[in-house]
Amino acid sequence: MALIVQKYGGTSVGSVERIKNVARRIAKWQNAGHQVVVVVSAMSGETNRLIGLAKEIQKNPDPRELDVVASTGEQVTIGLLSMALKAIGKKAKSYTGPQVRVLTDSAYTKARIREIDAHRIRNDLEEGNAVIVAGFQGCDEDGNITTLGRGGSDTSAVALAAALKADECLIFTDVDGIYTTDPRVVSDARRMDVVAFEEILEMASLGSKVLQIRSVEFAGKYKVPTRVLSSLTDPDIPVEQEANSGTLITFEEDPKMEKVVVSGIAFSRDEAKITLPHVPDIPGIAYKILGSIAEANIEVDMIVQNAAKNGLTDFSFTVNRNELDKAIAVIEKEVSPYLEEGGILSDASIAKISCVGIGMRSHAGVAAKMFKILAEENINIKMISTSEIRTSIIVDEKYMELAVRALHKAFGLDKAPSSME
Numbered sequence: 001m002a003l004i005v006q007k008y009g010g011t012s013v014g015s016v017e018r019i020k021n022v023a024r025r026i027a028k029w030q031n032a033g034h035q036v037v038v039v040v041s042a043m044s045g046e047t048n049r050l051i052g053l054a055k056e057i058q059k060n061p062d063p064r065e066l067d068v069v070a071s072t073g074e075q076v077t078i079g080l081l082s083m084a085l086k087a088i089g090k091k092a093k094s095y096t097g098p099q100v101r102v103l104t105d106s107a108y109t110k111a112r113i114r115e116i117d118a119h120r121i122r123n124d125l126e127e128g129n130a131v132i133v134a135g136f137q138g139c140d141e142d143g144n145i146t147t148l149g150r151g152g153s154d155t156s157a158v159a160l161a162a163a164l165k166a167d168e169c170l171i172f173t174d175v176d177g178i179y180t181t182d183p184r185v186v187s188d189a190r191r192m193d194v195v196a197f198e199e200i201l202e203m204a205s206l207g208s209k210v211l212q213i214r215s216v217e218f219a220g221k222y223k224v225p226t227r228v229l230s231s232l233t234d235p236d237i238p239v240e241q242e243a244n245s246g247t248l249i250t251f252e253e254d255p256k257m258e259k260v261v262v263s264g265i266a267f268s269r270d271e272a273k274i275t276l277p278h279v280p281d282i283p284g285i286a287y288k289i290l291g292s293i294a295e296a297n298i299e300v301d302m303i304v305q306n307a308a309k310n311g312l313t314d315f316s317f318t319v320n321r322n323e324l325d326k327a328i329a330v331i332e333k334e335v336s337p338y339l340e341e342g343g344i345l346s347d348a349s350i351a352k353i354s355c356v357g358i359g360m361r362s363h364a365g366v367a368a369k370m371f372k373i374l375a376e377e378n379i380n381i382k383m384i385s386t387s388e389i390r391t392s393i394i395v396d397e398k399y400m401e402l403a404v405r406a407l408h409k410a411f412g413l414d415k416a417p418s419s420m421e
Contacts, residue, residue, distance in 0.1 A: 002167035003035045003125070007135065007157035010044035011174040012231035013077050023084035025172075025235040026130050030090065032239040035125045037164065039135040039157040040081060042073025047136075063108035067137075067147045070109075071097070074134035074153070082132050093124050094132040097145075102138030102156065104146045110297065111146035112214070113138060113155065116163040133160065151212030158215040162222035168243075169224050171211065172231035177247035178203075178210050180413040181265040185401050188414040194248050195263060202356045202390045203266040219249060261359035261366060262411040265404050268352045269397060271301070272324040273382070275316040275345040276331070279338050281308035289315060292334035298323045302352070302385045302394065316383065318394065321348050350382065351400035354392040355407060367391045373410045379403050 006026065013019050022038075029036050041047075047070055054061040054069050061069075078094035085092035100121065104111035121131050135153025138146050148155050154171060161169035176191060178200065183189040197220040204213040210228060219226045229246025279285055286305065293300055298319055306314040319327045328344055360366050367384075370391055374381060379402065383394035395403055408414065 001033045001035065003037070003164060004029060005037045005039065005157055005161040005164065005166045005169045006172060007039040007153060007170070008041065008172045008231055009153065009174070010041045010046070012172050013040055013081065014044035016080070018231075019077070019080050020084050020087075021235045022081060022172075022231065023088060023090070025231070026085060027088055027090050028236060029239055030130060034239075037121060037125070037131045037133065037160060037166070038081065039133050039153055039160060040074060040077045041135055041153040042077055046073040046076070064144060067108045067111075067145050070147050071134070071137040071145050074136055078132045078134045085130055085132075091127070091129045092132055093129045094134075095120070096134045097137035097156065098139035098143070100133055100160075102159070104138040104140055104148070106140040106142075106144065106146065107297065108144075109147055110149045111138060111140070113148070113159050113218075116159060118160070118163045121160075121164065148214070149212075151215070154212040154215035155218060158218040158222075158224055158226060161224045161226075162218055166224065169219070169226045171215075171226060171228045173210065173228060174230070174232055175210065175228075176230040176233075176245070178228050178249075178264075180263065181404055181408050182267070185267075185404050186265075186408045186414075189408065190414060190416070192247050192263065194250055196358050197249055198358055198389055199263050199356050200249050202354070202387070203264055216249070225250060260357060261363045262355045262357040262413065263359070264356050265408050265411075265413065266354045266356055267400055267404055269400065270321045271318050271350050271352045271394065272321040272346060272348040273316060273318050273350055273394065274324070274327060274331070275314060275347075276335070276339060277314045277343055277345065278312040279315055279343075281311055281313040285313075285338065286315070288338065289331065289335055290317070292330050293317075293319070293327055296326065296330045298327050298330070302383050302392065304383050318350075318352070318383070324348055349397045350394050351397040352392055352394055353400060353403050353407070354390055355411065356390045358389050360389050360391070369410065370407060373406050374403055377402055377406050 008022050026036050050069050050073055054066050075096055082092040082094040101117035103114045124131050135156035136147055140146055158169050178195055179189040179191050181189045201216045204211050204216050226249045227246050290300055301318045303317045355370055379395055379399045381393045385392045
């Protein structure tokens with residue numbers, strides 16, 4: 001008997017019929033002798049609807065009260081799913097994040113999990129219950145409701161799996177696994193059977209929407225075997241078949257790991273670039289600029305500082321496109337003494353593209369090949385960032401799909417690993 005944590009996203013529980021199918025799937029795993037903890041999101045579209053209501057009341061909703069509102073979507077789902085299980089003769093108990101005691105910090109709308117009290121869940125499992133937990137939410141030390149940010153239910157699931165020492169965490173989605181890139185952009189994108197934690201961590205941070213980055217961080221830190229698979233298959237397919245479907249996120253040393261140089265191409269349209277031209281090239285200038293951005297809880301991605309000339313330098317960085325106006329406002333307020341008149345340049349029509357693969361550690365020339373391919377397509381590169389297993393670039397958004405298709409083909413990602421050089 002294994003302890004399995006299952007997570008179902010908004011599309012998977014998007015209607016009463018789909019909730020009933022999820023209940024049948026859970027019952028199947030229980031009938032096979034497994035203990036099952038289930039983490040669910042709000043029904044598809046519900047969180048957006050709730051946030052929209054909040055913005056009708058207050059243009060920039062108070063973060064604490066917004067979390068109170070946004071967290072209610074999951075509460076509906078856990079109740080409905082528990083009812084669906086009971087309707088087919090199964091024992092089930094539902095819990096909100098605060099009821100479980102998912103303790104977080106107090107960073108409303110972007111809270112981070114500090115610890116989880118798994119005692120109540122363990123007792124319910126021993127009594128034969130399927131335990132249904134609201135994802136995306138927790139509470140701080142003062143009992144205030146907090147949410148974990150977009151995609152937070154993934155983080156809730158993997159964190160619970162770590163706390164419970166689960167045998168595996170199954171992330172059920174509306175896709176059948178993790179692909180070499182988005183199949184909507186590249187029609188011959190290939191589903192990977194196995195991918196390393198490091199690779200999926202990079203891909204999640206670089207724009208891949210399959211998993212939230214913090215869920216991958218939890219999986220890697222606590223070594224939780226995690227599998228991404230489809231919830232839209234027949235809920236009655238055999239457990240043995242389902243348990244080996246989708247994509248397994250595992251460790252680099254796993255013998256099943258595909259030994260390829262580049263495993264996937266990630267991209268993000270949600271980028272915006274800010275450039276501060278001719279700022280003083282003095283000690284502490286980077287901290288002065290980015291420190292104020294960090295204090296405003298704005299995440300910075302790629303950073304480039306040019307060589308100094310005449311005591312001045314150009315400083316560029318990227319932020320999420322939705323936070324561009326906020327970032328500019330912070331700079332105008334905090335960094336204005338260092339700026340020339342009209343000295344904030346911004347560009348919200350860019351995209352980030354990244355080649356990712358653990359094989360890049362032992363293979364030289366990946367970046368050079370990437371640049372050559374883009375040059376042949378006459379695509380200009382605006383910024384470059386690298387790590388051991390990743391090379392990222394910024395290009396004009398209008399060239400993003402062309403660049404992704406060209407790179408995907410050039411690195412042979414449309415071919416099965418056995419047929420690749």
